[in-house]
Amino acid sequence: MLADTSAGVHGALAQVAEKVEGGGRISTDEARLLWEHASDEELQRLAGMVRARYHHPNRATYMVMRIINYTNVCVAQCDYCAFYVLPNQDGGYVLTREDVFAKIDDLLRLGGDLVGFNGGFNPRLPLHFYADLFAAVRERYGDAVEFYALTIAEFMFLADRAGMSYEQAAARLRDAGVHWITGGGSEILTEDFRKRHAKFKYTVAQYFQAQKAVVDAGMRTTATMVIGFDETTDERLEHLERTRAFQDECRAAGQDGLFSFLCWTYKPYGTALGGREITPREYWRHIALSRIYLDNVKHVRTSVLTLNEDAFRALEFGADDFDLPLEDEVTQKAGATIDLDLERLLQVPRAMGYQVEYRHAERPPALTPA
Ligand code: SF4
Numbered sequence: 001m002l003a004d005t006s007a008g009v010h011g012a013l014a015q016v017a018e019k020v021e022g023g024g025r026i027s028t029d030e031a032r033l034l035w036e037h038a039s040d041e042e043l044q045r046l047a048g049m050v051r052a053r054y055h056h057p058n059r060a061t062y063m064v065m066r067i068i069n070y071t072n073v074c075v076a077q078c079d080y081c082a083f084y085v086l087p088n089q090d091g092g093y094v095l096t097r098e099d100v101f102a103k104i105d106d107l108l109r110l111g112g113d114l115v116g117f118n119g120g121f122n123p124r125l126p127l128h129f130y131a132d133l134f135a136a137v138r139e140r141y142g143d144a145v146e147f148y149a150l151t152i153a154e155f156m157f158l159a160d161r162a163g164m165s166y167e168q169a170a171a172r173l174r175d176a177g178v179h180w181i182t183g184g185g186s187e188i189l190t191e192d193f194r195k196r197h198a199k200f201k202y203t204v205a206q207y208f209q210a211q212k213a214v215v216d217a218g219m220r221t222t223a224t225m226v227i228g229f230d231e232t233t234d235e236r237l238e239h240l241e242r243t244r245a246f247q248d249e250c251r252a253a254g255q256d257g258l259f260s261f262l263c264w265t266y267k268p269y270g271t272a273l274g275g276r277e278i279t280p281r282e283y284w285r286h287i288a289l290s291r292i293y294l295d296n297v298k299h300v301r302t303s304v305l306t307l308n309e310d311a312f313r314a315l316e317f318g319a320d321d322f323d324l325p326l327e328d329e330v331t332q333k334a335g336a337t338i339d340l341d342l343e344r345l346l347q348v349p350r351a352m353g354y355q356v357e358y359r360h361a362e363r364p365p366a367l368t369p370a
Pocket residue numbers: 074075076077078081082083084119120121153
């Protein structure tokens with residue numbers, strides 16, 4: 001990860017830089033070269049160029065959001081998770097509809113308008129439980145609140161339990177008023193990583209099949225990633241490679257595909273896997289590499305949830321957007337701390353010279369009334 005000035009590497013880096021400067025796409029091998037040998041300054045410069053193709057250099061956008069963890073009961077048993085309890089274990093819960101409404105009302109009071117529903121794979125809650133909940137949220141709040149209904153990971157579990165194809169399950173949720181199913185729960189998308197840490201969850205092929213069904217149904221989705229477990233550089237690159245290829249596939253079909261790419265850092269506290277947190281610098285470099293590599297994704301988002309104020313520095317490494325979260329029990333249980341002084345947080349990017357603007361979640365074009 002240190003800058004290397006030897007002649008061969010220097011020449012190869014210059015060629016990659018020239019490619020990015022000319023608007024070209026870098027290969028996975030070239031991404032590896034950048035990761036291993038480019039200086040922080042060079043990564044910033046190249047990521048800034050790709051960012052500028054989509055966004056004003058001195059502008060960043062944000063949302064105030066709350067993740068509502070409707071149940072902590074889960075059978076997936078991912079070893080990096082400190083949140084779940086197994087069915088019949090003490091401490092399991094399912095939020096009532098009133099609990100959910102109270103949390104959304106609270107979010108609105110604090111000036112936010114985005115909810116992320118996220119919870120465990122609870123075998124007692126079938127797909128229609130969620131469809132009814134989302135329909136009730138849409139009916140009560142209309143477009144005053146947007147919500148990320150589920151992650152792709154939960155969506156796959158529910159579709160399988162209902163004996164439905166991904167296409168059928170996506171249509172059922174869309175018809176209940178769902179606009180977004182995010183790419184959450186992806187962590188690292190390699191088959192080997194999934195076997196090591198989340199063997200009951202899904203295969204990578206299933207993940208993208210489900211995500212395509214969501215896109216084909218006219219809903220919006222996003223790409224996510226979590227770094228800092230025990231994944232190798234090659235695994236990180238494979239994740240980015242598959243993400244870019246999926247977006248190419250969507251674009252070739254005339255679809256918007258992935259709205260954004262968001263990367264969190266792994267929080268190891270209280271998990272079976274344990275480990276240590278990566279440094280902010282490693283995260284910033286990864287954001288820069290992702291921005292350069294994912295040339296077909298408009299937004300790269302930085303994670304205030306897991307990095308607090310350190311997340312804002314990623315704006316100088318190619319990120320353009322972020323959430324200010326009010327709550328997320330999953331990461332808080334693993335050590336995340338949430339600062340609710342939103343004005344104080346926003347002063348950080350402003351002091352860095354960014355004009356920060358609130359961004360409302362968009363309705364998917366396919367579901368926008370004429
Ligand atoms: S990360 Fe999600 S799917 Fe995995 S054990 Fe935790 S709650 Fe369950």
